[in-house]
Amino acid sequence: MAERGNPRAERTRAALIAAGRRLYSERPVDAVTVDDIVQAASVGKGSFYNHFVDREALVRAISSEIRGQVETAVSRANAGVEDPARRMARAVCTYLRFALDGPEPAGVLVRVHSGHTSLTAPLNRGLVEDIEAGLASGRFTVATVEAAVLYVLGVTQMALVGVVQEPTLAYAVSLSQQMCALILRGLGVASAEADLIAAQASDEIVRKGAFSVTAAPADATH
Structure with missing residues (x-):
C-alpha cells in the first residue's frame, strides 16, 4: 500500500476517492468497475491497488x-440536548439537510448500505446509545434495541432517497417533519408531542440549515 503522508500519494488517493464518490452517486456499486474509477481519476490502474x-x-x-x-454534524446538532426523542429527530433532520447540501455524497449513502445496520458499527454508536437511553428512561417503548435501530435506519434511508430524488427545500422540510413524527410515534412517543418535536427539529435544522455538514461550527469566528 502507498505510504501515507507522501504528498503525491495523498493526491492520488484523494483523486480516487473523489472519482469513486462521483461514480457511486450516479450508479449502483456493482455497476462501477475499477477501470471506471481510474479513468475518472486520471490515474493508472496500478495506482488504485497502491491505495486500496x-x-x-x-x-x-x-x-x-x-x-x-454527517455524524459530526449530528453531534453538533445534539450538543447539550438530553432528551432521546429530540436527539433522534434532530439527527434524522441533519441527515436530510445533508441531502440538500451535498447531493453527490448523499447519493452515495443512498446506494451503499454494507454494514450500516449493525449494532456494533462505530457509526451507529450514537443511535444505539440514544435508543438505550430512551428505553431506560421509559421514553421509548419498543421491544428491543435492535428492532429500534433497524426501524430508524430504514425510515431515515428511505427519507434520504426521497430528498435525493427531489432536492427542494420545501419538500425536504415537509418530508423531514412527517418522517421524524413517524419515527417518534413508532418508538412510543405520544402523537401530539411527536408532531411538535418533529416540527421544531425540521424548522431549525432542515429549513434553516443550522447544523448542516457545510455549516461552520458555532465558535468558528472566535
Missing part, C-alpha cells in the same frame, strides 16, 4: 468518510 486492496475497500473508505462527516 479492492473496489470494496474504496467503497468502505468513501462511505465511512461521508457518514463520519
Whole structure:
C-alpha cells in the first residue's frame, strides 16, 4: 500500500476517492468497475491497488468518510440536548439537510448500505446509545434495541432517497417533519408531542440549515 503522508500519494488517493464518490452517486456499486474509477481519476490502474486492496475497500473508505462527516454534524446538532426523542429527530433532520447540501455524497449513502445496520458499527454508536437511553428512561417503548435501530435506519434511508430524488427545500422540510413524527410515534412517543418535536427539529435544522455538514461550527469566528 502507498505510504501515507507522501504528498503525491495523498493526491492520488484523494483523486480516487473523489472519482469513486462521483461514480457511486450516479450508479449502483456493482455497476462501477475499477477501470471506471481510474479513468475518472486520471490515474493508472496500478495506482488504485497502491491505495486500496479492492473496489470494496474504496467503497468502505468513501462511505465511512461521508457518514463520519454527517455524524459530526449530528453531534453538533445534539450538543447539550438530553432528551432521546429530540436527539433522534434532530439527527434524522441533519441527515436530510445533508441531502440538500451535498447531493453527490448523499447519493452515495443512498446506494451503499454494507454494514450500516449493525449494532456494533462505530457509526451507529450514537443511535444505539440514544435508543438505550430512551428505553431506560421509559421514553421509548419498543421491544428491543435492535428492532429500534433497524426501524430508524430504514425510515431515515428511505427519507434520504426521497430528498435525493427531489432536492427542494420545501419538500425536504415537509418530508423531514412527517418522517421524524413517524419515527417518534413508532418508538412510543405520544402523537401530539411527536408532531411538535418533529416540527421544531425540521424548522431549525432542515429549513434553516443550522447544523448542516457545510455549516461552520458555532465558535468558528472566535
